[in-house]
Amino acid sequence: MSPRASWAIMRHEFRVMLSDPSTVIFVVLIPLLMVAIMKELFATALRAQGYESANGSEFGIPAMAVAFAAFGVGYAGFTFFRDHGWGTWDRLRATPVSSVDIMVGKVVPNVMITVVQLLLLFGLGGPLFGLVVTGSWLALIVLILVLAVSLSAFGMLVTSVARTMNQLNAVGSVGGMGLALLGGAWVPVETMPGWAQAIAPAMPTYWAMEGFRKVILESGGLDAVLVPSLVMLGFGVLFTVLSAWRFRFEETKVYYG
Amino acid sequence: MLHIEGLRKSYGEQQALLGVDLDVSEGEIVALLGPNGAGKTTLVSIVAGLRKADGGVVEVGGVDALSRSREVRRMLGLAPQDTGLYPVVSVRQNLRLFGELSGVRRSALRQRVDEVAQALAITDLLDRQAGKLSGGQKRRVHTAIAFMHRPRLLMLDEATTGADVETRGHILDLVQRLAEQGSAVLYSTHYLAEISSLPATVAILDRGRVIARGGVAELVSAHAEPVVELAFHGDPPVLADLAAERVDGDRLRVRAPDPAALLVAVLPTLPPGSLAGVEIVRPDLESVYLALTGRRYQEADAAGAREPADEGGGAGVSAS
Numbered sequence: 001m002s003p004r005a006s007w008a009i010m011r012h013e014f015r016v017m018l019s020d021p022s023t024v025i026f027v028v029l030i031p032l033l034m035v036a037i038m039k040e041l042f043a044t045a046l047r048a049q050g051y052e053s054a055n056g057s058e059f060g061i062p063a064m065a066v067a068f069a070a071f072g073v074g075y076a077g078f079t080f081f082r083d084h085g086w087g088t089w090d091r092l093r094a095t096p097v098s099s100v101d102i103m104v105g106k107v108v109p110n111v112m113i114t115v116v117q118l119l120l121l122f123g124l125g126g127p128l129f130g131l132v133v134t135g136s137w138l139a140l141i142v143l144i145l146v147l148a149v150s151l152s153a154f155g156m157l158v159t160s161v162a163r164t165m166n167q168l169n170a171v172g173s174v175g176g177m178g179l180a181l182l183g184g185a186w187v188p189v190e191t192m193p194g195w196a197q198a199i200a201p202a203m204p205t206y207w208a209m210e211g212f213r214k215v216i217l218e219s220g221g222l223d224a225v226l227v228p229s230l231v232m233l234g235f236g237v238l239f240t241v242l243s244a245w246r247f248r249f250e251e252t253k254v255y256y257g
Numbered sequence: 258m259l260h261i262e263g264l265r266k267s268y269g270e271q272q273a274l275l276g277v278d279l280d281v282s283e284g285e286i287v288a289l290l291g292p293n294g295a296g297k298t299t300l301v302s303i304v305a306g307l308r309k310a311d312g313g314v315v316e317v318g319g320v321d322a323l324s325r326s327r328e329v330r331r332m333l334g335l336a337p338q339d340t341g342l343y344p345v346v347s348v349r350q351n352l353r354l355f356g357e358l359s360g361v362r363r364s365a366l367r368q369r370v371d372e373v374a375q376a377l378a379i380t381d382l383l384d385r386q387a388g389k390l391s392g393g394q395k396r397r398v399h400t401a402i403a404f405m406h407r408p409r410l411l412m413l414d415e416a417t418t419g420a421d422v423e424t425r426g427h428i429l430d431l432v433q434r435l436a437e438q439g440s441a442v443l444y445s446t447h448y449l450a451e452i453s454s455l456p457a458t459v460a461i462l463d464r465g466r467v468i469a470r471g472g473v474a475e476l477v478s479a480h481a482e483p484v485v486e487l488a489f490h491g492d493p494p495v496l497a498d499l500a501a502e503r504v505d506g507d508r509l510r511v512r513a514p515d516p517a518a519l520l521v522a523v524l525p526t527l528p529p530g531s532l533a534g535v536e537i538v539r540p541d542l543e544s545v546y547l548a549l550t551g552r553r554y555q556e557a558d559a560a561g562a563r564e565p566a567d568e569g570g571g572a573g574v575s576a577s
Contacts, residue, residue, distance in 0.1 A: 008357045012343070012350070019345040087341030091402065094305045095358040096331040250308065 001104070005097040009105025013079060017109065024113060027072055028120050031064035035129055045188050051217055057129035059188065062212035065121040066205050067180035069114050069151055074172020076110040076155030081165045085255025099249055107152055114148035135215035139225045143211040146232040150204040153239035154179070160246040164254040184209045204235040258283045258410055258441035259304065264313035266299050273299040275465035276313070281410070281441045286432065288452045289445040290542065291462035292558035297445040298338055300462070301414045304443075305335045317410055331360065334408030338415045338445075340399045344388025348379060348398050351387050352405060359406035373401045376434070377427045393424040400428050404435065411435055412443045417451065429454050447558055449542045461546060463557070468549050473542060481544030483516045487523075488534040496523060507533070 017024065035042075035057060042063070043056030051058065083089040092102055122140060125131030133140060155172060162168040180186060182196060183205025189197055200206045211228035214220030259281040266274040273296045281287045291297050302308040304315055306326030315322040322329040342351050352370045361369055374380045377397045382390060387398060400416050413432065417425045433456065436442050444457060452459060452473060459476060461469040469476050486508055487493065493501075493509045501509040513519040516537045524532070538544075546554040 005358055008354060012346070012354045015346050015350060016343060086343060087337065087339045088343055089341075090302075090305075090307050090337050091335075091341040091355065092358070093307055094330060094333075094335040094337070095355060096327055096360065097358050098327060 001098055001100045005101040006104040006108070009092075009097075009102060010109050013106055013109040016079075017113065023072075023075065024117065027068045027117050028124075031068045031121055032124060032128065034064050035060040035125075039129060045191065046217075049188065049190065054217070055130050057125055057131040058216050059213075061121055061125035061129065061131050062209060062216065063185045065118050066147065066183065066185040066208050066212075067177070068121075069118060069147060070176040070180040070183075070185065070205055071173060072114065072117075073151050073155035073158065073176040073179075074168050075113075076107060076152050077159030077162065077168045077172055078165075079106045079110070080159050081162075081168060081253050081255050084253040085165075089253075093249060102249075103156075103247075107156060110155065111148045111152045114151060115144055118144040118148065131216070133216050135218065135220040135224065136222060139215045139220060139222045140212070142222065142229055143208060143215065143225050143232075146229045146236065147204070147208045150208075150232040150236040150239070151176075151179075153236040153243065154204070156243040157239045157246070160243040160248075162253075163251070165256065179203050179205050182206070204232045207231045207235075258285075258318055259443065260314065260316040261300070261304070262314040264300065264303065264315060265311045266296075266303060266308065267311060273465055274303075274310075274313075277462070277465070277467055279460055279467055279470070281443055283409070283441050284436055284439050286436045286442040286444055286455055286457040288455060288457040288459050289443055289462055290447070290449065290452065290459055291445075292447055292554060292560075294560070295447075295462045296465045297447075297462055298414055301335070301337075301412050301443065301445055304329075304410075304412060305333060306330055332408060333410040333412060334359075334403035334406065336400045336403040336413045336416050338418065340395050342387040342395060342399055342402075345386065347384050348374075348387050348390070349383040351398060352383075352401060355402045356405035359408075361406050369405055369407075373404050373431075376404075376431045377401050378423075392419060393421040396420045397424050397427060400431075404431060407435070407438070408440060410441045410443070412445070414445045415447065416444070417446070417448070425451075425454075449546075449554060452542060459542065461542075461549070463546075463550055469545060476542065476545050477540045480548045481540035482512055482514050483540055484538040484544075485511045485513045485516050485519055486536040486538060487511070487527075487532065488536070489531050490533050491531070494528055494531060496526070499523070 039056035039060050041056070042059040043054055046054035046056065046059055083092065158168060158171045158175065162171055182200055183203035184192070184200055185205050189200050189206065192200070207228040211225040214224040259279070261277055261279040264274050264277040277300060289297050289300070299308060303310045304317065304322055306322065306329065310323055317329040318332050320328050349370060352373065353366060356366050356369055370383070374383055377400065379394065379397050379401060382394055387395065390398065396419065400413065403411060403413065411432070416428055420428065432442055432444060444455065458472050459470070460467050469480065486504070488508045491507065493503060493507060496509065499511055501511045504510050511519060520535065543554045550557070
């Protein structure tokens with residue numbers, strides 16, 4: 001592996017992303033809008049669970065942050081499909097860089113964008129909606145990092161399986177939404193049917209929501225987020241191993257259709 | 258510099274390469290000539306490590322390209338058949354990215370961007386977004402990328418397809434200059450006429466095999482001879498002692514090593530007023546192709562273009 005090559009690809013990916021920042025803006029503004037609309041609903045749900053002084057943002061901000069981060073898992077794959085569409089995939093492969101360099105160069109920017117997206121949402125949650133993090137911000141940041149890694153790895157797994165952009169959109173975006181829903185990022189897990197509650201822990205998003213709840217509502221520190229972080233990291237490793245096993249660098253990906 | 262021996266590749270039932278043998282020396286330009294579907298892109302893709310071979314030997318600079326592809330890719334520059342650029346960033350950023358990935362750094366990278374841009378007349382375009390260029394300009398930038406690290410082996414796959422005359426001239430000039438500096442060049446094309454613009458030797462690839470290899474003059478003298486075509490008013494007469502082929506009803510085509518001698522012998526024997534015209538067709542690479550395959554090049558090219566793309570995988574690379 002060559003860190004220099006990965007770094008060159010990363011810088012280039014950021015340049016490409018910044019040429020059209022609308023997606024990044026979209027995934028920050030829309031969740032904030034949704035929190036504004038659904039805050040009272042979330043407050044009612046939290047109060048029913050015994051958090052008497054909750055204003056709704058304690059669930060709304062992490063929920064929308066997780067939901068929109070999950071919704072964006074397809075973006076990790078988009079960078080690969082886009083290169084196929086632009087004819088630059090084979091050009092990259094014909095340079096003397098390794099497959100790992102290309103993967104790292106393309107996936108790390110997506111992890112970083114997801115981290116920035118999550119940090120912005122939590123950072124703006126206080127001034128805009130009165131979000132109070134009663135626990136450790138450091139623990140919150142750890143959760144954000146492992147969630148971003150885990151979701152990006154899931155995006156790579158989807159990319160490794162999808163052959164067309166339509167498949168990526170369907171599995172990435174809709175699948176991401178499913179991850180968020182079943183993980184309790186749209187409505188609290190406690191309000192879901194029994195069968196959904198039973199499978200929720202199989203979602204990395206469930207562990208993210210669990211960790212955020214402990215830090216925001218129960219004054220949790222690093223020790224409180226250890227298990228959720230390790231489980232999410234485990235998901236990340238599993239998704240990475242599976243996508244590395246399945247990914248075919250020489251396979252044609254169809255950008256259109 | 259490039260040594261290929263017994264190279265085989267198939268896509269399912271479709272056999273693309275059936276045992277290709279080819280050598281390209283340092284400083285040599287080899288025009289890899291063949292109609293659409295001959296296997297040119299498959300061959301280039303295997304050398305560049307983009308496809309796996311089914312069997313055979315490929316060595317670049319003495320290094321096994323099939324098992325040590327990354328090492329080989331340090332030595333080669335490739336411009337694939339389909340234009341590949343990042344349209345949302347500038348021309349300069351495109352050149353810098355691929356230059357950097359090929360190992361060119363800092364001031365050398367800046368200098369090389371300027372040199373290549375000047376050679377291909379794209380200096381004024383360096384800070385423009387690549388996606389906003391014309392087709393010919395994109396083609397130049399696409400080709401420029403392959404030159405960024407002064408590769409020891411340059412492979413251009415149909416580099417001038419769809420290019421305007423000016424773009425074609427710039428590309429061919431730069432190819433020659435790189436070869437003069439000692440690089441080996443494999444120049445894949447299906448345009449027979451283009452070969453005359455390059456000081457190149459020729460390898461004719463047909464249906465997955467190299468069927469002829471050598472200089473243009475050498476191939477023509479070895480495999481083809483001039484043809485005399487006689488056009489008549491009405492049905493052509495029978496020419497005694499000559500193997501004449503009737504073409505389009507009112508013309509006769511006769512192979513003739515010495516066209517002048519043939520005309521001197523035949524013209525006095527023709528019925529007065531029957532001859533409408535005479536054409537001497539000098540042999541060229543198309544004649545060579547016809548002699549070796551029994552098929553006209555244009556027809557083979559068109560038939561290959563009509564065939565469906567292979568399932569070999571990889572963006573923009575088909576088995577042409």
